[in-house]
Amino acid sequence: MFIDDDLQLEDEHGPRPVTVINRWLRELPINGAHSPRTWEAYALAVKSWAEFLTSHNVSLLASRKDLRDEISLYAQHRLSGELGDRLSSSSWNMAVKIIAGFYRWAAAEKYIDAEPFSYTSQTLWRPDGSKIEIQRNLATLRTANTHTGRKYLEQPFVDLLMNALAGNSPDGSADPRFRGNETGRNESLIGFALSSGLRAQEFAYLTIYEVPPLPGRSSSIPVTLPLAPPTTKGRKGRSSWVGFDALSAVHTYMDMERAAAVQGSSWNRKTLSGSRSQRMMGQNLMVSIDAGGI
Template identity: 40%
Template sequence: MHQVIYSSAGWESWGLAFRPAIPEGMSLLFDDDLLFEDSNGSRPVVVINRWACELPTNGVPAPRSWPYYVRTVREWLEFISEHGVSLFDTRTRLKAVLGSYSVYRARGPIKHRFAASTWNQSIGILAGFYKWAVGEGFAKAEPFTYRQGVSTFASQMRKGLVNQARRRQAKPHVTIKYLDEGFSDLFLKGLAGLDPDGERDLAYRGRELTRNAAVGRMVVSSGLRSQEFTYLLVSEVPALPSRRSEVPVAFPVPEGVTKGSKFRETWIDYDALAELWSYIDLDRAAATMGSPWRPPARWGGTADRVGGRPSRRAGERDQGAMGSSRSR
């Protein structure tokens, strides 16, 4: 079975009257013989692909999540097929193979084992898939059993169904891994080409030390994801307050770079922000000194604190705060 990422490039040569209504970048499945049906009718990959194409409107808008969702169902299908069970078999047979799958993911080959959090996430995806399949008339039953559960938040009690296949796992505050203060200091010194004592490391052969140190400190302080700080534009970096303050500075993260394209706000220490702006001012001055060139107005594009949308051509020249460009 093959899992590929869909692209509509060149669809005009496919002999179709219209562009396929498949989300760009969607993850799709194909059997080894590239057939979608046989003597038994439509194959399971047809249903899985249809479910995948509806993910963006069923609570999974982030393109990076689509391959994981499809892979979860694909691995389940491959496992149950080895035991002679079909994707939409009877509830009894599906429940039986689910037990085997649970043991396989808990105590099977090490490279195929799942931690409790990964298992619960996979079970949530499979449960969503089967609920969708039942609702669409593809399946008559699902392999999961539910019980009534009660949760409380902010003094409010809510009732809901709990999947019995879920494993118990530690509370979030127990599983959060914090970067040790001593190690983070050593890490930032390393980015700046310094030894543990803060002196210049003559054996270091890295490049862009000022940028690396400034960006590294910003990430440690603000907690930005790699995708967020990689494509951050200079105009989206918060302005440096006129006075130094012990209170962190608000750091709006534009929706164009966040996971799921959902705007959020984080915070950054004043000193980390000051170091970042010091690098930005130095880099901009070094890049433009003595040059009369300015981007033509016809290139268009907009950029401010809440987001930037440079044109494709302007994006090739306009460098972001991290030294990379973005066009979104």
């Protein structure tokens, strides 16, 4: 929730712009934005825009002409202004999308007469031959395709990272000066994450029940890695792939951790009821390979 410096939500002209922003934010969950991270990103984008308007003595709900003038100035400020204020092309496009969404909602709710952005229509053909019409906001910038803009960690840096996690020197030999712990876990899990390309949230909540079985023999073909919808972006669920060597390292660690945990124990599964036995076993395994605890 946002609030003005004088703690007022209304004045003689009615609800203040900050009140309108708060109402828009409250309705995000029922307008297609279900993630708390999305709410935060939307709030910060509109906040920055509102602060820029305030510095120019322009209302967030001004006329379309005034807002269009300010959008031009805001683009100059964000794309070619001071280095600390600049946004990348993708970040600028995201900010424009969020601000446009706010004004589209504000126009529908009669807070403004019309949204200040202009659009162009574009026709796309899908592989199945169907035609779709899309609109592009003319304030956005054209960016490279996703596959050309993606950044990869070069292999020498991957090798250096994996040696460091394993407690080795850069050349792969044992480092006698290393004083860290859990080298097997750290090396296997980070190798698994690098191989599968998991997002931070997906990696943090990964459990052993989601680790695919190890194929019977080595193969250059990666193994499918299904991911649970609650842990993926947008809660849509997806599948990734993981290499055989990375998967094998994780299974080796799981087997070693389990054997070390029960060595010398008199515990026997037969002494427990079925459901309780499975529950306790699951808890032990979850602790041993919680991907968030590196």
